[in-house]
Amino acid sequence: MEKNASLLEYLSFRRSVPAFQMCEPGPSRSELEKILTLTVRVPDHGKIAPWRFIVYRGEERKTISEQLLAIALKKNPALSQEMIEVERTRFTRAPVVVAVISTAAPHAKIPEWEQVMSAGAVCLNMLMAANAHGYVANWLSEWFAFDEEAHAVLGVKAGEKVAGFIHMGSTTFPITERPRPSIADLTTWVGGAA
Template structure:
């Protein structure tokens, strides 16, 4: 599978100013726009259990907006080292049945009770977005930076869904870790599943979980005397 990337704009084209070029401003800060509602959303966001995501899920318009926001992430070199595969409607059951068939072939002693586990898994949430990382190893941008961009796309997707009132759960189970299973979903050579992001309407508001104390994870560098 050949992965193509959009061309990088030339210098002088919109968004194509070269690194290190002279700034286009006069050094005076623009009026600062403070959006408290956005901060409150980010301060209270939390992942919902998959069992808590119910119908209705995002419709076509909501999903298009969510994915457009997800694409507005840092992307050094404009490589677009990620993409999205959407599983919605009847496609969820069809994908799940194919995954179940593969899982049975890989696990011949699988109990009958688990014969349709992946079909049921994909039917739990109204919509699932498969986040695919596709770094270009030939690019000048380090692969690690490109992988981080894919992670940023996932977080932006979750935040956008939350802003529209939906719940989200980001998981990475067997279908995303197994190359054969991922291939059934359209993941190609050189690509890797970064997560299954399940979306739906929240059926409950679980209490927040403990968060890291900033004092324990933040340091300020200062030269030693």
């Protein structure tokens, strides 16, 4: 396979944009269908697709945010006004939010851990597919990814886990770089010439 200069360039500056820095427009339904079509091109041992998507768009995002706020207040009635506003905007910060749901389960041949990693690959592929369509994106989990009461609001079924919420939209903020880990500190070389 030949080098792909444009892909190398993209990977050299790929960067998530904070959800609170996103604005309209977000991807249309047809763009989202294209994004999701690219998203599923990930390693998937056994071709079992151990994940699914829930797309949150439009006014329903406000309703979901208010329901999540109610759950948060029930769990912590002493939430500050600032945190109340954060909870109230969980699903309205970006024009589109897509939940990547891991449906990983015991399987005769495919380890559950591989299924979970496949869902993680889906999340990263979705970020890149959104970027390829000209949108910024961010992969978040947040408290409600792990809360069963919130799962009922979000459409997550029993036995499923949230791999992440992918926020997509546009931005008027400059996209800045952040420090990256040192490859020398993370890599062990075994064999081969220097």
